[in-house]
Amino acid sequence: MKEEEKLEQARSRCIDSWAQNMNLYGITPSVGRLYGLLYFNEESMTLDTMKDELGMSKTSMSTSVRQLQELKMVEKVWKKGNRKDHYQSLDDWYQTFSDLFSVKWRIGISNNISTIEKSLADIEEIINSPGVSKETKEAAEIDQKKLQYSLEYYDWLNRFVDSIESKEIFEFIPRNKKDE
Template sequence: MQGKEQLEKARERVIDAISQNMNLYGVTPSVGRLWGLMYFQDEPMTLDDMKLELGMSKTSMSTSVRSLVELKMVDKVWKKGMRKDLYEVEEDWYQTFIDFFTIKWRSGVNMNVSAIEKSLKELHALLDAHDVNEEIKETARHDIDKLNNALQYYQWLNRLVDSFESHEIFTFVPK
């Protein structure tokens, strides 16, 4: 069929770019390739469909799809008469970006804030201790100041994430 090779080449170029780009954000290239493949499908796909297209094991496909579902980049859909699970991509790139990054950002913020809060308690305990020399206490005060500044940053980052989730960001940066 004339043009089919050019069509496949054009799609493959985009799929490769998506795969490489997603890899920058901690998503494996194979998961990125799967999302790219699914993006160009006009119908939902089964794990068997994906396996045939990418030549990967069904277990690998299942793990990859689960990752994409958790990132809200792929939805499980229902089709009358179909017994196998079907999946399709979220085609709204704005929403995909928001879901992907807010999940990653919230996770990072929570992990770092938890570590900072635990360290702040320990540092404050050092300040209250009677058997700790003044040089250590001064270093602890300095670290407390740094960690409080970091907490302010994470509060700001949470507000930024909130603005993405509420779509308020589009007031400042229109689509």
């Protein structure tokens, strides 16, 4: 096997693995392959070039690039003398993880806190209702404690996400083992 083929195989192996694991971040394998292509390409690429490399439609390619831009994994770059849009990968994986993790977890945390607070208000009404049965009141009080505990967890999770966004997490888990 020629060295060029071996290099291409090594790149392809990584791209395939990354593409399959991008679903952890809510990214489809095809969008993951596009990121991998841009990551290993030293030059910025146009939609047409990406389309030809991956065999996807231009519409699908455009949608995928837009998604990667929204996730701050790809940026549009200007090329002198060329009117087509060019794109390149952003290669700070620590920042990419921070952005992806923070956005997705903040949405989940916010939704869950809102739901819990509404349920706690209903439970409070049940507990304070003069006509409620003893069994229902006891069950409501147990649920109330469980939901209050869950709010403590979401407070902790919010602070954890804060530490990722502020990069404070790197004081506890350095980027490189040698920095420990």
